[in-house]
Amino acid sequence: xxxxxxxxxxxxxxxxxxxxxxxxxxxxxxxxxxxxxxxxxxxxxxxxxxxxxxxxxxxxxxxxxxxxxxxxxxxxxxxxxxxxxxxxxxxxxxxxxxxxxxxxxxxxxxxxxxxxxxxxxxx
Amino acid sequence: xxxxxxxxxxxxxxxxxxxxxxxxxxxxxxxxxxxxxxxxxxxxxxxxxxxxxxxxxxxxxxxxxxxxxxxxxxxxxxxxxxxxxxxxxxxxxxxxxxxxxxxxxxxxxxxxxxxxxxxxxxxxxxxxxxxxxxxxxxxxxxxxxxxxxxxxxxxxxxxxxxxxxxxxxxxxxxxxxxxxxxxxxxxxxxxxxxxxxxxxxxxxxxxxxxxxxxxxxxxxxxxxxxxxxxxxxxxxxxxxxxxxxxxxxxxxxxxxxxxxxxxxxxxxxxxxxxxxxxxxxxxxxxxxxxxxxxxxxxxxxxxxxxxxxxxxxxxxxxxxxxxxxxxxxxxxxxxxxxxxxxxxxxxxxxxxxxxxxxxxxxxxxxxxxxxxxxxxxxxxxxxxxxxxxxxxxxxxxxxxxxxxxxxxxxxxxxxxxxxxxxxxxxxxxxxxxxxxxxxxxxxxxxxxxxxxxxxxxxxxxxxxxxxxxxxxxxxxxxxxxxxxxxxxxxxxxxxxxxxxxxxxxxxxxxxxxxxxxxxxxxxxxxxxxxxxxxxxxxxxxxxxxxxxxxxxxxxxxxxxxxxxxxxxxxxxxxxxxxxxxxxxxxxxxxxxxxxxxxxxxxxxxxxxxxxxxxxxxxxxxxxxxxxxxxxxxxxxxxxxxxxxxxxxxxxxxxxxxxxxxxxxxxxxxxxxxxxxxxxxxxxxxxxxxxxxxxxxxxxxxxxxxxxxxxxxxxxxxxxxxxxxxxxxxxxxxxxxxxxxxxxxxxxxxxxxxxxxxxxxxxxxxxxxxxxxxxxxxxxxxxxxxxxxxxxxxxxxxxxxxxxxxxxxxxxxxxxxxxxxxxxxxxxxxxxxxxxxxxxxxxxxx
Numbered sequence: 014x015x016x017x018x019x020x021x022x023x024x025x026x027x028x029x030x031x032x033x034x035x036x037x038x039x040x041x042x043x044x045x046x047x048x049x050x051x052x053x054x055x056x057x058x059x060x061x062x063x064x065x066x067x068x069x070x071x072x073x074x075x076x077x078x079x080x081x082x083x084x085x086x087x088x089x090x091x092x093x094x095x096x097x098x099x100x101x102x103x104x105x106x107x108x109x110x111x112x113x114x115x116x117x118x119x120x121x122x123x124x125x126x127x128x129x130x131x132x133x134x135x136x
Numbered sequence: 137x138x139x140x141x142x143x144x145x146x147x148x149x150x151x152x153x154x155x156x157x158x159x160x161x162x163x164x165x166x167x168x169x170x171x172x173x174x175x176x177x178x179x180x181x182x183x184x185x186x187x188x189x190x191x192x193x194x195x196x197x198x199x200x201x202x203x204x205x206x207x208x209x210x211x212x213x214x215x216x217x218x219x220x221x222x223x224x225x226x227x228x229x230x231x232x233x234x235x236x237x238x239x240x241x242x243x244x245x246x247x248x249x250x251x252x253x254x255x256x257x258x259x260x261x262x263x264x265x266x267x268x269x270x271x272x273x274x275x276x277x278x279x280x281x282x283x284x285x286x287x288x289x290x291x292x293x294x295x296x297x298x299x300x301x302x303x304x305x306x307x308x309x310x311x312x313x314x315x316x317x318x319x320x321x322x323x324x325x326x327x328x329x330x331x332x333x334x335x336x337x338x339x340x341x342x343x344x345x346x347x348x349x350x351x352x353x354x355x356x357x358x359x360x361x362x363x364x365x366x367x368x369x370x371x372x373x374x375x376x377x378x379x380x381x382x383x384x385x386x387x388x389x390x391x392x393x394x395x396x397x398x399x400x401x402x403x404x405x406x407x408x409x410x411x412x413x414x415x416x417x418x419x420x421x422x423x424x425x426x427x428x429x430x431x432x433x434x435x436x437x438x439x440x441x442x443x444x445x446x447x448x449x450x451x452x453x454x455x456x457x458x459x460x461x462x463x464x465x466x467x468x469x470x471x472x473x474x475x476x477x478x479x480x481x482x483x484x485x486x487x488x489x490x491x492x493x494x495x496x497x498x499x500x501x502x503x504x505x506x507x508x509x510x511x512x513x514x515x516x517x518x519x520x521x522x523x524x525x526x527x528x529x530x531x532x533x534x535x536x537x538x539x540x541x542x543x544x545x546x547x548x549x550x551x552x553x554x555x556x557x558x559x560x561x562x563x564x565x566x567x568x569x570x571x572x573x574x575x576x577x578x579x580x581x582x583x584x585x586x587x588x589x590x591x592x593x594x595x596x597x598x599x600x601x602x603x604x605x606x607x608x609x610x611x612x613x614x615x616x617x618x619x620x621x622x623x624x625x626x627x628x629x630x631x632x633x634x635x636x637x638x639x640x641x642x643x644x645x646x647x648x649x650x651x652x653x654x655x656x657x658x659x660x661x662x663x664x665x666x667x668x669x670x671x672x673x674x675x676x677x678x679x680x681x682x683x684x685x686x687x688x689x690x691x692x693x694x695x696x697x698x699x700x701x702x703x704x705x706x707x708x709x710x711x712x713x714x715x716x717x718x719x720x721x722x723x724x725x726x727x728x729x730x731x732x733x734x735x736x737x738x739x740x741x742x743x744x745x746x747x748x749x750x751x752x753x754x755x756x757x758x759x760x761x762x763x764x765x766x767x768x769x770x771x772x773x774x775x776x777x778x779x780x781x782x783x784x785x786x787x788x789x790x791x792x793x794x795x796x797x798x799x800x801x802x803x804x805x806x807x808x809x810x811x812x813x814x815x816x817x818x819x820x821x822x823x824x825x826x827x828x829x830x831x832x833x834x835x836x837x838x839x840x841x842x843x844x845x846x847x848x849x850x851x852x853x854x855x856x857x858x859x860x861x862x863x864x865x866x867x868x869x870x871x872x873x874x875x876x877x878x879x880x881x882x883x884x885x886x887x888x889x890x891x892x893x894x895x896x897x898x899x900x901x902x903x904x905x906x907x908x909x910x911x912x913x914x915x916x917x918x919x920x921x922x923x924x925x926x927x928x929x930x931x932x933x934x935x936x937x938x939x940x941x942x943x944x945x946x947x948x949x950x951x952x953x954x955x956x957x958x959x960x961x962x963x964x965x966x967x968x969x970x971x972x973x974x975x976x977x978x979x980x981x
Contacts, residue, residue, distance in 0.1 A: 028183055028184050029184060031182070031184050031185045031323070032182075033178065033182045033183075034165070034168075034169075037165060051157055066183050069183045069184060069188070070183075070188070073188060073189070073191050073192065074191050074192060074194075074195035074197075076195070077191035077192075077194050077195045077937065078188060078191045080191075080194065080937035080938075081187055081188065081190050081191045081194070081327075081937045082187070082188075083937065084327065084880075084935070084936050084937040085180065085187045085327065085331075087877065087879035087880070087936075088327075088331060088877055088879070089177075089331075096181065099177070099181055100181045100183055100186075100188070103168055103178065103181060104183070106164050106168065107164075107165065107168065109161070109164065110160075110161035110162070110164040110165045111161070112161070113157045113158055113160055113161030113164075114158045114161045114162070116157065117154070117155075117157050117158035117161075118158075120154070121154075
């Protein structure tokens with residue numbers, strides 16, 4: 014849950030940089046802070062990433078979003094529901110990627126510490 | 137494995153397994169980055185900067201916006217019909233606000249319009265527009281647009297119109313550009329730009345003059361002279377019967393001169409300059425440029441018809457004049473027009489503006505109303521000369537002069553003293569004198585008439601109007617008038633036919649223009665009305681050469697309107713609205729069908745009996761549910777083909793005609809992929825009325841009409857064996873999306889009318905639904921301008937997602953006009969008439 018909340022809050026904040034890719038950092042941060050391994054980290058980051066988009070929708074005139082997506086979908090030849098889904102999936106995917114990287118970093122860092130400790134015992 | 141770790145023993149390297157997870161993360165990121173690099177998908181789906189943010193653009197609601205370019209508060213009220221009413225404390229703020237509001241609704245359209253005028257379509261749409269940009273540059277329009285603006289700036293200190301224009305244009309441009317800044321800072325740049333991954337370019341007054349040039353091209357630019365020259369090379373003097381100088385049928389000329397033909401003018405028209413094979417091949421080359429390099433966007437119909445009627449107070453139910461306007465242009469969504477009221481000290485104008493130009497083109501203010509139609513003839517303001525050239529020089533009266541070189545839009549262009557060289561072969565250049573290339577300030581003229589208070593001011597303001605050649609109908613509470621102010625060339629030297637190619641060596645030249653007092657005009661005519669609906673304005677005795685009848689419109693529609701007014705001694709604004717919106721009387725049918733009935737009467741042929749039965753009870757109305765309308769239309773079209781195409785075939789000209797000019801069809805080229813010549817429609821109706829088809833056919837009219845009627849019935853019954861071949865099956869309107877997005881095209885929708893009815897459709901159909909028609913229908917009641925009505929087929933927003941994208945279309949189809957709410961202050965607008973209010977205030981974005 015903590016991981017999820019970190020991703021949602023930092024994800025929303027990072028979206029306001031207007032550049033999408035920084036939301037990767039939300040996943041990384043959550044993974045680094047919570048340190049719960051891949052399963053929890055990736056699931057909570059993905060769901061958190063999806064949820065992080067919702068507040069932005071609420072800041073827009075919701076009634077007009079469907080019409081806009083229908084227009085863009087018609088131009089792009091992509092169903093509007095798929096386009097909408099992609100927004101959530103991409104955001105979730107970016108957070109998830111961050112979580113994978115972050116968890117790896119946690120693990121690598123932990124292994125290094127363990128290795129250092131082991132070296133110390135042996136010495 | 138414990139605690140989710142892949143490897144519990146850090147001393148044992150299992151690198152492959154360990155890097156799988158981060159590698160997957162990097163892969164996902166890479167896929168998204170690649171998707172974003174090769175498609176606009178990631179950028180348009182970005183929740184904070186992508187298309188989601190555009191939902192703000194189409195939401196309707198009150199708001200306050202702070203803009204650095206304003207000096208005072210501007211209140212913008214959008215009435216319940218979607219029309220913007222802009223109230224400012226000075227005209228600079230007014231035009232600035234107009235630029236901002238128009239860009240907010242139509243930025244894509246404005247920018248495309250400007251690029252099209254400037255010949256820079258490749259900037260937005262890529263190299264597929266190379267030919268268009270090259271041709272547009274070659275016409276001189278972009279160069280002239282720059283010169284127009286330079287002239288305004290240079291003369292602003294000594295000319296009040298130029299000073300007013302400079303201020304208005306600069307303010308308008310600033311308003312447009314402020315919206316670009318605003319939309320970028322609010323991530324609401326129009327969707328087209330987001331999808332193309334482009335940034336809107338900043339507007340400048342030069343682009344507004346390019347719009348002026350573009351409109352002149354749409355209305356006064358064409359290869360009539362080239363066609364005549366090529367025809368003359370095929371047909372010789374027969375051309376004068378094919379395309380007669382004066383119509384044998386027209387009787388009503390609003391500007392008078394209906395007497396005997398002026399012999400000097402007639403001689404000039406019948407004295408075509410002989411051309412050699414080089415000249416003809418150059419003519420064909422340039423004609424092909426006109427035919428095959430047109431723009432895709434804003435490709436207005438080439439046979440734009442328009443209506444204008446003004447009725448004096450002694451013939452109206454209110455005792456005050458009524459003015460009706462109906463300019464026919466190509467349809468698009470968004471439409472070409474944007475409907476506004478603009479109020480500032482000294483100005484309270486209501487009407488429609490073009491994308492990129494701040495003046496109301498057609499409309500009214502509290503004192504006057506006006507509307508425009510295209511004039512007949514005058515070679516579309518485009519004259520061609522075969523001029524000798526030698527290297528970098530041109531020859532004029534035996535002397536050499538250096539060509540003027542221009543480099544613009546990446547193209548090189550050479551001009552002589554007559555205009556741009558459109559084609560050249562060895563030492564012969566085809567030079568185009570196009571009236572649109574005269575440096576002029578029509579936008580300034582329009583800005584002035586927006587605030588004119590009476591006929592005297594209005595007429596005086598129009599004295600600086602050069603092009604396009606337009607008829608301006610006028611009404612105030614005491615006066616009705618019409619004037620066709622323009623730069624109509626007068627020719628000196630050898631008097632060759634100006635409607636063909638002329639010698640360019642100085643033998644014949646344009647020495648000036650018809651004096652303003654002599655251009656067609658009338659004030660308070662005794663019959664109590666004026667009709668100027670593309671018919672020739674002045675009769676055969678007019679002392680100046682004024683073109684021939686070859687142009688785009690026969691006079692039948694105007695004559696029908698005249699008949700209507702003669703038969704209605706007192707009309708109300710509702711009568712005029714009904715007449716314009718839903719009267720589908722075809723005048724050519726009205727005068728032809730009684731003769732056709734005579735020709736087919738007594739036949740024992742079943743098809744002809746069927747046709748006789750339908751036509752004999754017909755009221756000449758091209759209503760959507762009429763069977764007789766279909767019989768008339770196709771009988772006429774078969775008769776046209778049997779007469780003229782057979783003639784071309786018999787003289788072995790059909791193929792040559794087709795490959796150069798294009799195969800003609802009746803009613804202005806109503807069949808798909810054909811061309812229209814109004815003269816041929818006049819010739820044919822004259823043949824039906826007189827019973828004599830010579831010199832085009834040796835057959836009797838009875839024989840020709842019977843054959844055509846049989847063909848028509850046969851065709852209709854083959855299409856609809858159940859006999860339900862109503863006119864609406866063949867005719868209706870389509871409103872195409874401007875950017876070619878068929879998902880956002882509306883139609884086809886069945887509707888009555890044809891080429892000759894007031895609600896006409898510019899020479900297209902059947903089975904080829906018209907995409908042009910009365911683009912702005914307006915009826916102004918001078919007893920109280922607040923009781924005026926109008927409609928255009930479209931909507932105020934260019935965004936297909938907006939409820940205001942095409943909301944006027946059905947009303948237009950049904951002939952339902954909307955009230956034109958005219959209020960002099962925002963506080964006087966009743967709350968129940970308001971959709972939303974935007975407050976524009978000075979401040980930072």
